[in-house]
Amino acid sequence: MSLKTDIAEAIIAGVSAAQAKGSLPAGELPPIVVDRPQSEDNGDFATNLPLRLARAFRLEPFEIAQRIAESIPTSTFIERVWAAKPGFVNFALNEAWLTGQVEAILQAKDSYGNSQVGAGRKVQVEFVSVNPTGPIHVGHTRGAVLGSTLASVLSAAGYDVTREYYVNDHGTQMELFYRSVYVRYLQAQGQDVELPAQGYKGDYITELAKLIQQEEGDRFLNMPEDEAVTDIGEIGLDKMLTNIGADLEQVGVTFDVWYKEHDLFDGGRYGEAMGLIAKNGYVSDREGARWFTSTSLGEDKDNVLVRSSGQPTYFASDVAYHLDKFAYRGFDHVIDIWGADHQGHVSRMKAVLQALGIDPNRLTVMISQMVTLRRGDEQLKISKRSGDLITLRDLVEDVGADACRYFFLSRSPESQMEFDLDLAKEQSSNNPVYYVQYGHARIASISRLAAERGIDYVDGDVSVLKHPAELALIRKMIQLPGLVESMAEDLEPHHLARYSLDLASAFHWFYQQCRVVSSEPSDLPMTKARLRLVDAARIVLARSLSLMGMAAPEQM
RNA sequence: GCGCUUGUAGCUCAGUGGAUAGAGCGCAGCCCUGCGGAGGCUGAGGCCGUGGGUUCGAGUCCCACCAAGCGCACCA
Incomplete structure (x- = not known):
């Protein structure tokens, strides 16, 4: 293996x-x-x-x-x-064996690095899952990059991966959002109305409302308020989700499933989950509310499932959602990626699984730690409800999608990180991102030269490769399959950042030491062999970049 | 107060219980009469937060303490 x-x-x-x-x-x-x-x-x-x-x-x-x-x-x-x-x-x-690996890589092509350790087991990676009440900001972007890369790695390791975004389209925050859009809509019509106290104040709501006004006109003024709030809110939600999806796509993040919280209720999952957890003896009614008695499972406190108002909490939805993941959709393993502000909920979620009779080890919750932003000396804090926020969109416009992904991937998710926007911009020509990508561009450039000169090297004999720089490059290249396996096993995709840097470094050193395309007729066998090596290096470097969701440019 | 996470080079960060602790940036030097110098090479710079413990062996595991971040709602 x-x-x-x-x-x-x-x-x-x-x-x-x-x-x-x-x-x-x-x-x-x-x-x-x-x-x-x-x-x-x-x-x-x-x-x-x-x-x-x-x-x-x-x-x-x-x-x-x-x-x-x-x-x-x-x-x-x-x-x-x-x-x-x-x-x-x-x-x-053995050196002959090593050089022979060049042919193995050329044969495997884009599938080089793949493994079967996953054996087709079904894994879900649920990530981002930001409330659709506002845009994606920098902290969410970290989780998005982590989740999408992890999913790619697991897929390369032979797992059957589902990438999922859980849409919280139900509950009190959603109602506030609906009402905020409605108020901004009325204001756009010239009416003098105030946002609710806890309403969403961001400019994006105002813009959303204006857009709705342009597209839909004043027709919502003539219907009962409740109906208008719901209709406008649904349109607003839809637009938010479209924007969120488009923003995420800018950094190369896509999903297989957008799962709506609402469907848990419509589809009956909520009722089934509540029934099961009660049947297993983990529910008690008191103070007018319904509680999950998590203290009996070693938790610090019990948690409300259904408020005294009769409204279920988001936590109750989470119970139903996870029952759905394991019991109905048949995932062998589920990975939830949450922000640091949710880490207190991890053990409670594990307790839920126990209460539902599901092995808690089948769930891994990864916490992506806080990102703080800095512009030079100025520390920036991100608050979702204030107007002043640094969004994913801002970040990508500032530093570019590839730099953004690489930057997040070069840190382990559990350590807090500082993102200096000025530095990321300033460095841009001299950044590890470009060092790695330049390696690929250099390879492409060599290939172009070989093509211009009409060199046919399909019959190149790689056994003539003996230079230390050639062997060092091959040694680095053949680490990829093992790396994919260990990253999948440990759920640590961030090792790709360092690996790709090391690989690029091995290539640049080789390039410095070994002339590839030579004009001397007597060098032809070596030229051919090195061109095969270069092709193989390109395959491995491109694969590393693609696992990280980054571009492998032909030229820069 | 309790819980989770983090303390490693000037800065930002890697580091699967092992053999001389690494990278990028920054700093000081050097290398092109051939494939893109967005490159290569060399150097300075470390009581791995502190103190105990486990082990033949600890940056890595355990305990305590110190410091920072985040949680500890009938919000999500």
Whole structure:
């Protein structure tokens, strides 16, 4: 499957062989850990197994390492096995095998890096899910980039992925939104009316109302107020969702499903969920309201499902929504990506699953931490209801979609981050984003030159590639499949940012060291081989960029 | 007060319990008579928040403390 697995198998075989001939004592092995040494002096892979066996075997770790190393035969892909200092066994890859990987990559094309570890299991990634009462701002954008990249990675790893946006189109905030649009509409008609106290004050509501007035005229003035509020509100909601979708598309984020909260009620899911949670004994009625008795599951407090007014809370919808995900739509695993302001709800959601009889381990809630904005020395805070907000749209206009995605992806989601808009702009020619993309443009440029000169290199023989820079580039390229697997396993797509930087760096170094297209006739075999290498590098770099949702430009 | 997250180079941040802690930016130097210099190479710069503990081994795991962010509604 992966190289590490192959090496782990070789290690197990080596230990067994050593045990069989009596150079190592019998005994169970711990799980084999194969990792990549940071110094290349220590080979391509290493295991710490001897250190872990020292106690059980009552031998010096280095002694064990030597005995294991001498029992592992070289193979088509392992060039050399040796014992090292405290108690490692190191492995160096066979160079002929390495250069052969260039052909493997060329053959795999765009599917290089794909894996089957997901085995087609159904996974849902639900992300963004911003209330459609306002535009997407910078904090949401972080979650959007994280979610879309994670979905791409999971898909590459062989999962059956559904990308979903949950639309809160129900409840008190929605009513406030409806009424706010209605009031702005009346104002646009010249009427002197006030926004409700908690109404949405943003300019976008005013503009929305004006647009509705232009498209629909004054027809809402002649109907009962309740009806007018509902009709205008629905039109407004629709326009908001359209805008949200368009904004997200600007940064390369799309969804398979836009799931409306309203449908939970219309489709009966809400009733079924409430029935099930009550049947399982986690509901009590008191103080005129209906409560989820989460304290019996170890939570700090109980939570209201149905208010004394008879209105369900958003939390009740969430219960129904998650029942729907697991019980009706059959997701093996669900990943919810929430903002930091919702992290207090994670354990409560897990408790809900327990109450519904669903294994809580099937849900992973990822928290995307706060983003603070800075313009030079000025700290900016984002408040949704104030007029002053930095939206996704502003951000993309400022720094561009690719820089925006890369910037978010180069940090792990659980650490708070600072986004300096000035810096992101200033740096633009000298930014890691451009460094990576320039690598791709350079490759494209080499290909253009080869085409101009009419060089046909389908028969290039990659076995002539021996230069350290060539081999270093190949070593970096073949890390992608393992990276995809580990990112899918750990749900950590942000490693792509560093990987793509390292890959680009390996390419730039190769480019500096090795002339690709040579005019000397005697260099033709090397030219052909390097052109094949360059094509393969392009495949891997383009794939890395595409997983990150970034463009792979032909020229810049 | 309780809970979650975060404290690593001047700045922004990586770092699957292992072998000399990394990158980008910034700073100081160097490299083009051939494929795009948006490039390559070298250097300075670190009690990994503090103190304990577990381990053969801790930036990484556990505990306490300090600091920052976010939560702790019959709002979402």
